[in-house]
Each structure stands twice: as structure tokens, then as C-alpha cells.
Amino acid sequence: MTTPEERITELGLTLPEVAAPVASYAPTVRSGDHVYVSGQLPLVEGALVATGKVGAEVTPETARELAEVCALNAIAAVRAEVGELSKVVRVVKVGGYVAGTPDFTGQPGVVNGASDLLVRVFGDAGVHARAAVGVAALPLDAPVEIEMIVEVR
Amino acid sequence: MTTPEERITELGLTLPEVAAPVASYAPTVRSGDHVYVSGQLPLVEGALVATGKVGAEVTPETARELAEVCALNAIAAVRAEVGELSKVVRVVKVGGYVAGTPDFTGQPGVVNGASDLLVRVFGDAGVHARAAVGVAALPLDAPVEIEMIVEVR
Amino acid sequence: MTTPEERITELGLTLPEVAAPVASYAPTVRSGDHVYVSGQLPLVEGALVATGKVGAEVTPETARELAEVCALNAIAAVRAEVGELSKVVRVVKVGGYVAGTPDFTGQPGVVNGASDLLVRVFGDAGVHARAAVGVAALPLDAPVEIEMIVEVR
Numbered sequence: 001m002t003t004p005e006e007r008i009t010e011l012g013l014t015l016p017e018v019a020a021p022v023a024s025y026a027p028t029v030r031s032g033d034h035v036y037v038s039g040q041l042p043l044v045e046g047a048l049v050a051t052g053k054v055g056a057e058v059t060p061e062t063a064r065e066l067a068e069v070c071a072l073n074a075i076a077a078v079r080a081e082v083g084e085l086s087k088v089v090r091v092v093k094v095g096g097y098v099a100g101t102p103d104f105t106g107q108p109g110v111v112n113g114a115s116d117l118l119v120r121v122f123g124d125a126g127v128h129a130r131a132a133v134g135v136a137a138l139p140l141d142a143p144v145e146i147e148m149i150v151e152v153r
Numbered sequence: 154m155t156t157p158e159e160r161i162t163e164l165g166l167t168l169p170e171v172a173a174p175v176a177s178y179a180p181t182v183r184s185g186d187h188v189y190v191s192g193q194l195p196l197v198e199g200a201l202v203a204t205g206k207v208g209a210e211v212t213p214e215t216a217r218e219l220a221e222v223c224a225l226n227a228i229a230a231v232r233a234e235v236g237e238l239s240k241v242v243r244v245v246k247v248g249g250y251v252a253g254t255p256d257f258t259g260q261p262g263v264v265n266g267a268s269d270l271l272v273r274v275f276g277d278a279g280v281h282a283r284a285a286v287g288v289a290a291l292p293l294d295a296p297v298e299i300e301m302i303v304e305v306r
Numbered sequence: 307m308t309t310p311e312e313r314i315t316e317l318g319l320t321l322p323e324v325a326a327p328v329a330s331y332a333p334t335v336r337s338g339d340h341v342y343v344s345g346q347l348p349l350v351e352g353a354l355v356a357t358g359k360v361g362a363e364v365t366p367e368t369a370r371e372l373a374e375v376c377a378l379n380a381i382a383a384v385r386a387e388v389g390e391l392s393k394v395v396r397v398v399k400v401g402g403y404v405a406g407t408p409d410f411t412g413q414p415g416v417v418n419g420a421s422d423l424l425v426r427v428f429g430d431a432g433v434h435a436r437a438a439v440g441v442a443a444l445p446l447d448a449p450v451e452i453e454m455i456v457e458v459r
Contacts, residue, residue, distance in 0.1 A: 003242040025434050026431060026434065029433070031457045053234060090184060093189045102289050104441075105295075107290070107292045110176065116177045128178050129189040130183040133250045133292075135439045136250070136405075136442045137287075187337070247331065255405075255443050258444065266358065281343040282333070282453075284344060284401065287442045287445075288441055
């Protein structure tokens with residue numbers, strides 16, 4: 001039986017440290033059997049991997065990779081909340097925000113970078129409900145932001 | 154005692170088939186007593202009824218009708234999850250995303266197309282909390298996207 | 307032991323009346339132990355305190371104050387649902403939408419206006435998960451909209 005942590009290693013990925021937010025909010029809040037994960041940016045060691053709008057400075061392919069980085073940060077935040085990822089019963093909902101030009105309408109392909117990682121890490125428990133939308137701008141000029149709700153035991 | 158399905162028929166509407174998403178996500182996820190419905194586009198038989206931005210190519214009146222189509226798709230997705238709509242205890246939350254020009258600020262009127270249908274179908278149980286926002290763009294250039302959380306028994 | 311209502315008074319603030327929405331939705335819906343609060347605009351006595359886009363007509367400093375007004379309206383809506391604010395166990399999730407120009411990327415600073423008020427009013431129970439995004443436009447040309455999920459007893 002492979003754990004989600006082992007699957008992350010098999011994918012050649014490493015769970016990052018969870019950065020403390022600089023404001024009056026937390027990376028995660030647990031309420032009953034659910035963990036709410038704050039919107040995650042494509043930060044690696046505290047710096048954005050890329051900035052700009054999809055359809056302009058950022059290609060859809062790059063944005064898809066950034067969505068995966070956001071999802072990895074979200075998974076790390078969940079693990080910090082519950083201790084080990086085998087406690088995840090189900091990824092319930094993913095919200096994917098893509099900062100893009102008004103004529104960029106490929107948000108689903110971008111957010112698939114997050115969705116596909118969740119399924120590779122959690123298997124059937126990673127299949128989630130989802131909304132993907134294109135927004136005018138995101139914090140620090142990030143191209144992608146991913147939020148999640150996870151059911152845990 | 155009229156069922157929600159009968160009310161849909163009385164309104165002259167037909168519940169559509171639920172299309173399988175083409176990615177690592179599901180139309181709905183049930184977690185405890187709640188069903189989370191993925192963001193629904195105004196698709197009829199797999200094709201968008203209209204595309205473009207509200208305030209430019211799409212009128213607010215058309216967008217309101219599109220929001221109703223999104224809500225009908227969301228209701229169909231809930232039914233596919235729980236079997237029959239009488240199991241809906243309450244529509245808890247609706248998120249309405251309207252792709253529009255920056256000067257279009259009539260999002261509430263557009264999203265009322267979804268909210269009004271929910272109340273016609275579910276009665277008092279259809280009265281929900283809601284957020285309506287105007288976004289830069291939506292998947293496939295859809296003018297409206299609707300997501301929902303529903304409490305079920 | 308200071309109540310949240312007393313803290314609001316100490317901050318020099320007054321809880322507003324909760325306006326009835328003009329559509330088929332409610333300011334709040336309670337589902338189990340959670341209260342979902344509809345997206346709140348910076349309305350004072352029924353009128354928007356300011357309109358326009360952050361980065362253009364509206365400064366980030368003003369927008370931050372508007373986010374506090376939205377949060378105060380959200381707190382009033384929660385109180386109307388549960389009777390007294392000491393029943394709030396935890397502010398679980400805040401969604402902050404900032405209508406701005408595509409080059410405005412200071413959404414976190416704006417939404418801090420809401421987050422900081424929640425912590426001042428509820429203490430540790432006010433620390434929440436959060437997503438802050440920049441949108442194209444908001445209802446009535448509001449610069450900020452805040453939605454919340456609160457756990458109650």
C-alpha cells in the first residue's frame with residue numbers, strides 16, 4: 001500500500017515547507033472533518049516561479065505547470081494540518097483562478113495541472129469537484145491560484 | 154406534494170444528461186451531507202448556447218437565460234449524485250461568475266437567472282447564500298458559470 | 307470575558323442592520339454547524355461607500371477600508387442568523403474579491419482590511435483560511451466583495 005507521500009516522491013516531487021502567512025489568516029483551517037486550504041500561489045522557496053497573465057507573458061503550458069506547483073503547496077499545507085496524508089478521505093472541491101487576458105479561455109487546461117497531480121497523489125480520493133475561472137489579476141502578479149477543501153479522518 | 158422533478162416539467166424544462174468531465178475531476182462530490190457541484194457552463198447537448206462577454210457581445214438578458222441553463226445543469230448533476238431531487242434539504246450556496254467587460258456591473262441580475270430557477274424548483278429549500286462576481290474570462294468563452302453546494306439527506 | 311459585540315463597540319464600530327436581498331437568495335444560510343454568508347458589498351445604510359476599480363479611481367488604502375466595511379456587514383449577517391456572536395466557534399473561510407485593473411496585484415493588502423477586523427472581533431477564533439483574487443468588476447461597481455463561512459455552536 002503506497003502512501004500519498006511515497007507517490008509524491010515517485011513523481012520526483014518534494015513537499016515544500018509551509019510558509020506562514022503574513023496576515024491575519026492561516027494556510028489551513030480545520031472545521032469538523034474538513035480542512036479548508038487558503039488560496040495557494042506558485043511559490044517555490046518563497047518566490048513566485050513566474051509572473052504575468054496567461055495569454056500574454058505566460059503560456060498555457062507554463063501556467064499548467066504553475067497550477068501543479070500551487071497544488072503541491074496545498075498538499076503540503078494539508079499535511080501540516082493533519083500530520084500525514086493518509087488521513088485524507090477525499091479532495092472535495094478545488095477552486096482554480098487563472099489571471100489572463102480576456103481572450104484567454106483555456107482555464108480548464110491550466111487547472112488540470114492541479115487536478116491531475118491530486119489524482120496521481122491520492123488516487124480515486126483525489127477526484128474532486130472543481131470550478132475554474134479567469135480573473136483580472138492575482139496577488140503579486142501570480143498567473144494561477146488554487147484553493148481546496150479536503151475531507152479528512 | 155409536487156416533487157422538484159415535476160416542477161421542472163411544469164416549467165417546460167427538461168433535465169439534461171450529465172456530461173462526463175474530460176479531466177481529473179467530477180461533476181459532483183458528496184462529502185457527508187453536502188454535495189459540491191462543479192462549475193457549470195451554459196451547455197446544451199454538449200455545446201455552449203452562447204459565447205462572449207456580457208456588456209459586449211452578450212446582453213444582460215441573454216446572460217440571465219444562460220445562468221438558468223447553468224443552474225439546470227447543476228440540478229441535473231445533483232440528481233445524478235443522489236438519485237432524486239426530493240433528497241435536497243437545502244441549496245446552501247451558489248457562486249455565480251459572469252464574464253464581462255470591466256464596465257458591466259449588473260452581475261446580480263444575471264445570476265438571478267440561476268437563483269430564481271432554484272427557488273421555483275425547490276421552493277423555500279432553494280433559497281441560498283450567494284456571491285456574484287464579474288470575471289475576465291471563463292472556459293470556452295462562456296459568459297456565465299454557476300457552482301453550488303447543496304445539503305442532502 | 308469580552309464578547310465580540312463589546313469588542314466591536316470598543317473599536318468604535320456599530321453593527322449595521324442587515325438589508326434584505328432583492329432576489330431569490332438570503333444574506334445567510336445555516337447548514338449543520340456552518341453559516342454561509344453571501345458576498346457582502348461595502349454598503350452603509352444601503353449605499354456604496356465608494357465605487358470604481360482599485361488601481362484606477364480607488365486607492366488600495368481606501369479599498370482596505372471598504373473591505374473592513376464588507377466584513378462588518380458579514381458579521382452583522384452572522385449575528386442576525388445565530389442571535390449572538392459568542393456562538394461563533396471559528397471563522398473558517400473568507401473569500402475576498404477585489405475589482406481592479408489588470409496591473410493591480412495588491413489584493414492581499416486590501417483583503418487584510420476584512421481579515422484584521424475578524425481577528426480583532428473574534429480573537430483566535432477569527433483566524434481563517436482565505437483566498438484573495440482580482441476580478442474584472444463587481445455588482446454596482448463595488449471595489450470589494452467579501453464572502454465567509456463560519457462555524458457556529
